[in-house]
Amino acid sequence: GNSVTQMEGPVTLSEEAFLTINCTYTATGYPSLFWYVQYPGEGLQLLLKATKADDKGSNKGFEATYRKETTSFHLEKGSVQVSDSAVYFCALPHNAGNMLTFGGGTRLMVKP
Amino acid sequence: NAGVMQNPRHLVRRRGQEARLRCSPMKGHSHVYWYRQLPEEGLKFMVYLQKENIIDESGMPKERFSAEFPKEGPSILRIQQVVRGDSAAYFCASSLRLAGGLSDTQYFGPGTRLTVL
Numbered sequence: 001g002n003s004v005t006q007m008e009g010p011v012t013l014s015e016e017a018f019l020t021i022n023c024t025y026t027a028t029g030y031p032s033l034f035w036y037v038q039y040p041g042e043g044l045q046l047l048l049k050a051t052k053a054d055d056k057g058s059n060k061g062f063e064a065t066y067r068k069e070t071t072s073f074h075l076e077k078g079s080v081q082v083s084d085s086a087v088y089f090c091a092l093p094h095n096a097g098n099m100l101t102f103g104g105g106t107r108l109m110v111k112p
Numbered sequence: 113n114a115g116v117m118q119n120p121r122h123l124v125r126r127r128g129q130e131a132r133l134r135c136s137p138m139k140g141h142s143h144v145y146w147y148r149q150l151p152e153e154g155l156k157f158m159v160y161l162q163k164e165n166i167i168d169e170s171g172m173p174k175e176r177f178s179a180e181f182p183k184e185g186p187s188i189l190r191i192q193q194v195v196r197g198d199s200a201a202y203f204c205a206s207s208l209r210l211a212g213g214l215s216d217t218q219y220f221g222p223g224t225r226l227t228v229l
Contacts, residue, residue, distance in 0.1 A: 034217070043118075043203055044155070044220040089154060098207070099145055099157040099168060100218060 002027040006090045006103035013080055013110050021075040021106045023064075023090035033057075033066055033073040034091040034100070044089065047075075080110045114139065116206050116221035117186075124227045131191040131198070133224045137206030144187045145218060146179060149201040161187060162209075194228045201225045 007022040025033065032051045036044040048057035050066035050073065057064050062077045075088060090103040117136040125131050137144050142162055147155040157171040161181035172179065176194075181187040191198055202225075205218040 032217075036220070043116075043222040044205075046217060046219065049217060094157065098143065099160050099171070100147075100155075100205075101157070102147075102154040104154045 002031065002092055002094050002101055004090050004092055004101060004103045006088075006106055008104065009087075009107035011106060011108050013108070015082055015110055015112050016079045017110075019075070019077040019080045019084075019108065021088055021090075021108070023073045023075065023103060025071050025073065025090075025092055027071075027092060030066075030068060031093045033064070035062070035064055035073070035075050036089045036091060036102075038087045038089065038105070040086070047088070080108070082110045082112055084108060085110045116141075116204055116219055118204050118221035118224050120224060121222060122225050122227070124229060125194050126229050127195055128193050131194050131226055131228075133189040133191075133202050133204075133226070135187040135189070135204030135206075135221060137187070137204075138219055140208065141206035141219075142209045143207045144181050145205045145207075146187075146189050147203045147205065149203060149223075151200070155203060158189075191226075194226075196228045199226055199228045 004025045034049045035047040037047045038044050048059040050057040053068040055066045064073050064075045087105045087107045089105045091100045094101045144161045146158040149155045159172045159179045160168040176192045178190045201223045203223045204221045207218045208216040
């Protein structure tokens with residue numbers, strides 16, 4: 001079935017550093033791809049999504065491009081802030097079903 | 113438009129008791145999903161419901177766990193005779209129904225953190 005693999009954390013960066021969190025997927029067809037963010041003690045918030053190949057999702061300075069050639073959906077941000085410290089999850093629908101399959105999450109820690 | 117609501121936010125139960133978790137989807141959303149997050153792990157799908165129907169419960173443990181989404185009122189995830197291994201964060205998500213029975217983007221509630229003593 002559909003699956004997603006993302007880089008393990010924690011990722012520790014200084015403020016204003018460049019961020020990349022890798023996510024690769026295995027899927028039947030070309031499902032939508034998602035990045036969710038979980039701030040400490042909170043639920044998941046949708047960060048961005050892409051619904052078809054070559055789409056770029058973007059929000060709050062974060063971007064991810066749906067690349068079918070490399071089956072990847074890497075999350076990037078040019079200049080991270082302390083407030084970006086959170087756990088980031090890559091996700092896609094599970095096969096033909098509507099539920100989501102999540103990666104294991106990547107914890108990002110940004111130091112001032 | 114209020115987001116997905118879950119209550120309680122924190123729930124403490126002793127082994128053998130019942131835990132009842134509630135989820136009110138976003139207004140207009142007819143699809144509800146429950147996920148479980150064990151400490152330091154990602155989310156795992158448990159069950160997918162539409163009004164008065166369980167669509168997919170393939171991620172639900174076979175015993176002690178049940179879920180419902182009645183015509184009126186919130187969706188309920190019920191765990192009977194809780195054990196320490198049930199301690200986790202339980203998240204509910206909801207989505208719109210698209211044509212062909214497909215679902216739109218899922219929006220998550222703040223979760224219920226269950227602690228079993």
